[in-house]
Amino acid sequence: MIVRRFVTPVVAAMVLVGACGGDPPPPPPPPPQANQDSLRAYQDSVRRAGEAAQAEAARLAAERAAAAERARRVTAARTTLEEMVFFDYDESDVRDDAAAVLRRKVDILRASPQVRIRIEGHADERGSTEYNLALGNRRAEAVRQFLVGFGLTQDRFEIVSFGEGRPRQQGATEQVWAQNRRGEFIITAGANAINPAN
Amino acid sequence: MRAVELKRIAWGATLALLALAHAGGARAQDQIPGVSLGLVYSASYVPALALKPFTGSFGGEGVAPDVEAIVGRDLRNADRFEVMDSLPAGLIGDGLDYALWDRLGAVWLVTGRLEGAGDGYMLLLELHDVVYGAVKEQGRFRVPRFSDPDFRMAVHRASDEIVRWTTGDPGMAASRIAFTVTDAENNKDVHLIDSDGENLERVTNNGSLLESPTWAPDASKIAFTSWKTGYPRIYELNLATRHERMLEPVRGAGDYITPAYSPDGATLAFSVLGSDARSGIFTYDVARDCCLAYLSGGPWYDFSPTYSPDGRWMAFNTQRFGDAVPQVMLMPADGGDAETLSPYQYGGGGYFTSPDWSPTGDLVAFHGAIERGRYHILVAALADGGRVLRQLTSEGNNEDPSWAPDGRHLVFVGERSWGYGLFVVDVATGQLRTLVSGRRVGVPDWSPALAPR
Structure with missing residues (x-):
């Protein structure tokens, strides 16, 4: 087996030589003598085109990335604008955690002058129905005045109370009640003109 | 107050009569200084009232028991009477025996008759003072036919008139x-x-x-x-x-x-x-x-x-x-x-x-x-x-x-x-x-x- 493997390429070479006959092969035609300058120019143009395409692709990619980033930030801004705030039992004071949420809204609202918001005030089921309408309104008003206090104009906000009539959760535990004592934020104008805060 | 009424003032004892001190059972911080608070009711006289089974004529027989039931419930809801349970007609008889009603404990007796009248009925009510053995008040009330949406309300208005006859105060059944x-x-x-x-x-x-x-x-x-x-x-x-x-x-x-x-x-x-x-x-x-x-x-x-x-x-x-x-x-x-x-x-x-x-x-x-x-x-x-x-x-x-x-x-x-x-x-x-x-x-x-x- 070892011998046969060695012989086979030799036979194949002999067969190839026989097929060419005895004549020497004609010399290959000389390659076209390119003008060295135009060749460089050609190579340069190819390179430049490649670079331009690459740059364009990079630019488009960057643009897409920027758009995606901006969309992400707009979405995040919208989420921030719509983020609820919560209140203590039977109180309309803006709590510290609510103030932090509202402060983030202020920055976005400053950057997005076309955005208008409806602030909805809600109460938990305890206490009287009509009193809770007033309490819900006081909560919405407290939120509005907090925002106006940062220099935003009052006409960008309308307030409406739903009292205890629109609970987020049903039940009679403190956990449920705490979720129902809230301010909600509905964007009523300028939803397509939200600018993330700088 | 008449002696006979005083005898029946025992009803007053059934009333919730809770002293002002009731609120004292609550925790101290629940108290409102300077305010008396409690489940306080003054003892009041609640006379016994009986209804004689209502009768009917000229087509009023059919609705007479319904009307009597509505009036009876209205007078219970008025909380001004001890309304006695209905008694079988056989025990009472057709006539009006004030002595019998007095023995049964009634102070007031209401009798009613329904007569077919046009499209509906005429309800004739009489309020009897059992103690004096006399008719105290009587009235006629137009009641539409049973299927009319105002049927019950018309009877309620008659019930309120009984309250007014006995107490001088307005009732609230027709509301x-x-x-x-x-x-x-x-x-x-x-x-x-x-x-x-x-x-x-x-x-x-x-x-x-x-x-x-x-x-x-x-x-x-x-x-x-x-x-x-x-x-x-x-x-x-x-x-x-x-x-x-x-x-x-x-x-x-x-x-x-x-x-x-x-x-x-x-x-x-x-x-x-x-x-x-x-x-x-x-x-x-x-x-x-x-x-x-x-x-x-x-x-x-x-x-x-x-x-x-x-x-x-x-x-x-x-x-x-x-x-x-x-x-x-x-x-x-x-x-x-x-x-x-x-x-x-x-x-x-x-x-x-x-x-x-x-x-x-x-x-x-x-x-x-x-x-x-x-x-x-x-x-x-x-x-x-x-x-x-x-x-x-x-x-x-x-x-x-x-x-x-x-x-x-x-x-x-x-x-x-x-x-x-x-x-x-x-x-x-x-x-x-x-x-x-x-x-x-x-x-x-x-x-x-x-x-x-």
Whole structure:
């Protein structure tokens, strides 16, 4: 087996030589003598085109990335604008955690002058129905005045109370009640003109 | 008082007679300094009343037992009599044996006969004074045929006449209660129910939140607040046509809530909250569709107005003392200085809301938290300036009292371990009955006495 493997390429070479006959092969035609300058120019143009395409692709990619980033930030801004705030039992004071949420809204609202918001005030089921309408309104008003206090104009906000009539959760535990004592934020104008805060 | 009546005053012993000291059982911090509070009822004489089985003629025989049953229940609900159980006709006989009724313990005896008359019936009622053995009063009442929607109400009006004959006071059987019922989508609609718990009827198809239904004094309209446009606005529902009319937001933006008619029906008082201008209580002339007037309010909120029966005063709820301490105040009906009726302790607190001025003019009912988070129905006598509160409930949470046209009964929302219901309490005896249960009910308003249509 070892011998046969060695012989086979030799036979194949002999067969190839026989097929060419005895004549020497004609010399290959000389390659076209390119003008060295135009060749460089050609190579340069190819390179430049490649670079331009690459740059364009990079630019488009960057643009897409920027758009995606901006969309992400707009979405995040919208989420921030719509983020609820919560209140203590039977109180309309803006709590510290609510103030932090509202402060983030202020920055976005400053950057997005076309955005208008409806602030909805809600109460938990305890206490009287009509009193809770007033309490819900006081909560919405407290939120509005907090925002106006940062220099935003009052006409960008309308307030409406739903009292205890629109609970987020049903039940009679403190956990449920705490979720129902809230301010909600509905964007009523300028939803397509939200600018993330700088 | 006649001797025979004194003998029967034993009924008074069955009344809940709980001393002022009752409130002493509560924890010390639940006390309101300077305020007497308790389940206090004065012993009152409750005479025994019997109904002789009603008879009929000319086609009235068929409905006579129905009419008798309605009258009997109405007189029990009046809480002014010890209504005796029906006795078999065989025991009583056809005639009128005053001595027999006297032996049975009756002080009053009511007999009734129904005669076919035209399309319906004529109900002839007689009130007998058993002790004197004489007819005290008699009356004839037109009753439409059984299938007529006004059949029961016509009988209720006759029942109220019996109350007037015996006591001189108006009754409340011929009346209805408006209230909200919450559906599975958390929407609310106005429902009506007769004073005896019959004829539950939904009268709006609102599809949104709705609160504070309130009767016009002639019972032709009900005003309420609905969110159906997305904003709370006041509507008037014409009960005959079922047409709804929105009160234009005459004050501009804001929540338009808690309407109440003046006793002459020409004016609606209501609150506008969160207005860009001043929040508070306003009146508007709905008869002439003009003339908005600002009564009270400011940076604080005033709401839930209720007129005195003479139309000269108004009780209302205020948040002017701050969050969590709403108080009931009084002021002239065209505005002016307000004084506090509920026992607010400066710096101390107290939660008192939802006032309703009694048709007799001397009492204002509201509800309040005697201990934090527990709400009970309270009644303040204006003569005492709110320093004596009578507590009418002791179980669960209880809200939003509204006076019956007899000035003795209150309907309110009770929250119990089994759910929510409408309850009726007799302010004089503390007697309690359930009007509606098994539904999420709210903000009841008792109608005035309903006249024939």
